[in-house]
Amino acid sequence: MKNVNLFITVLIVIFGSVSCNGQAKNQKNTQTVGSSEVSVYYFHFTRRCATCMAVEENARKAVEALYPNEVKTGEYTFTSLNLDETTTKEIADKLGVGGQSLLVVCGDKKIDITSEAWMAAHDPDKMKTEIKSGIDKVLF
């Protein structure tokens, strides 16, 4: 009986960790697991600076270039949200967003890459590295 319980516990742990981890490992093979969605959120206000717009553009392009298949299937998404709009408030509160930010979210895991993204604003290659690093962090 003890062994059966242990087996069930191990199964639960394995399946429980599949949500974000499993998908990354099987990235090249399939894009099936619905719960492994990775969302990259860019929050901004109505008024934006040139750098802020470059961050959005290059971050979006980086996600699309790095994960074309996942983006196509909707598994990985890039969303730009205006903090001045009331509809954004709910998700901004949930994610604890106070201002312009770039976040990578997978399930309950959240990585803030605002600082890194701002430094890479005008450098598409560097932006790709930062986006990939952020996504890897939420996945592993």
Place this chain on the structure above:
Amino acid sequence: MEFLKNILENSQYSVVTALILGLMTAISPCPLATNISAIGFISRDIDERKRVFVNGLIYTLGRAISYTGLALIIYFGASQMNISRLFQGWGEKILAPLLVIIGLLMLDVLKIKFPSFAGLTEKIGNEGKGSYWSTLLLGIVFALAFCPYSGVLYFAMLIPITVASVSGLYLPIVFALATGLPVIIFAWLLAYSVGSVGRLYNHIKMFELWFRRVVAVLFIGVGLYYLIRLFVVN
């Protein structure tokens, strides 16, 4: 800017990071405009060279008060999310009309007599020399007017290293010094290098009057620039 970014990325010390972030803030378009206004404002007493330099330092002290005050509020438990959203969302919107109002006060077009600020408005206007208090207040207000770029540098980059431990609480002062550096340098140049320009006109009161008017127009101009950015440029 690229040069500063390189230093920032390779910086091992938080004090260097704070300094570079401050310099990046100082030369970004939006705080640069407020700093230019501040230079105009503090150099209105151009006939008193030392005073101009002291004003430059006091303006920077005002900035330090704001940056440190905000960091302390967050350090002692206020929600960084709410503070950040409030100042990043509203700073620039309040700054634009404020600059226009200060300009109009300096031109004596507008005369507001708040009971507690009566002395202050007089000092800002043409009557009497500008007080140190008004310069301090200017530094405080200008620092709180976060623009999209400077907001990220302060809230997303400086605040995390500041509130991480009590030993980081001095960092906003370093940051403020760097943001006010252009003003301090200009104040120093005006005070000790080109101060003779002021002395040349020392006996001509008209110069000072017109200089104040130019500064007032500068304030209104910068205020209108912000208003246009707010309502025209998306």
